[in-house]
Amino acid sequence: MRQLAYIWFNIHKVLSHIVEQDCWENNYNKEAYDLHLVRGKRMELEEVMYKRRSSREFLTKEIADEDIDTLTHYAMSGPSACNKRPWEFYIIKNAGIRGELRKVTKYTDYVSPLIIIVAGNTKRALALQLNDFWIQDCSAAIENILLGATSLGIGSCWCGLKPQVRPVKKVQTILGIEKHIVPLGLIHLGYTAQEPEQRSQYDKKRIHIME
Numbered sequence: 484m485r486q487l488a489y490i491w492f493n494i495h496k497v498l499s500h501i502v503e504q505d506c507w508e509n510n511y512n513k514e515a516y517d518l519h520l521v522r523g524k525r526m527e528l529e530e531v532m533y534k535r536r537s538s539r540e541f542l543t544k545e546i547a548d549e550d551i552d553t554l555t556h557y558a559m560s561g562p563s564a565c566n567k568r569p570w571e572f573y574i575i576k577n578a579g580i581r582g583e584l585r586k587v588t589k590y591t592d593y594v595s596p597l598i599i600i601v602a603g604n605t606k607r608a609l610a611l612q613l614n615d616f617w618i619q620d621c622s623a624a625i626e627n628i629l630l631g632a633t634s635l636g637i638g639s640c641w642c643g644l645k646p647q648v649r650p651v652k653k654v655q656t657i658l659g660i661e662k663h664i665v666p667l668g669l670i671h672l673g674y675t676a677q678e679p680e681q682r683s684q685y686d687k688k689r690i691h692i693m694e
């Protein structure tokens with residue numbers, strides 16, 4: 484009897500996870516959307532797509548709070564599996580912390596006036612085998628930040644953290660965040676002196692049309 488109760492308890496636990504995951508409702512924050520509708524003219528989407536390139540040298544000029552705010556709105560307007568939005572954004576203005584963060588790998592070692600760490604909150608993510616969907620959700624958010632930055636004339640570089648174990652741990656320690664918050668990407672942001680060449684890297688051989 485006790486065994487049966489135990490089995491039922493576990494089935495119930497799994498079922499409630501599944502029900503919890505069935506959450507396609509459209510619960511956007513209307514107030515935030517209304518407040519942050521395009522403020523003035525932005526670049527055309529096509530120009531932004533081709534103009535977005537990784538910049539690794541930045542000017543010291545700071546990014547205005549209003550623009551940082553806009554970027555976080557763009558980030559959180561991205562798609563996410565079951566609309567879980569399991570993301571956390573750490574906006575690092577502090578020079579000392581930026582100095583520590585850029586040293587976490589030799590590929591993050593650039594000097595920029597702003598770093599955004601995009602991390603997945605695995606407790607807010609989908610459960611069980613669907614948990615890793617947070618990586619795709621956060622990647623979409625990162626791309627929104629990069630494209631948004633380009634549209635504002637701000638340069639950026641997405642530096643990967645996860646799946647590199649040590650850099651992930653180092654960032655968790657530097658930021659003092661708990662283990663269930665997993666840093667996925669470090670984004671350097673800043674104005675740049677040179678504009679990188681616009682390009683698409685389109686390769687027809689990678690297109691597979693099935694009619």
Ligand SMILES: Cc1cc2nc3c(=O)[nH]c(=O)nc-3n(C[C@H](O)[C@H](O)[C@H](O)COP(=O)(O)O)c2cc1C
Nearest residue numbers: 535536537538539588590591640641642643644679
């Ligand atoms: C997941 C991911 C991780 C990356 N990590 C780094 C990195 O650690 N350091 C770096 O300088 N660039 C990094 N990049 C940027 C790529 O090197 C860059 O996107 C690629 O060379 C194409 O150049 P583009 O961004 O100018 O189009 C990363 C990009 C992605 C998508």
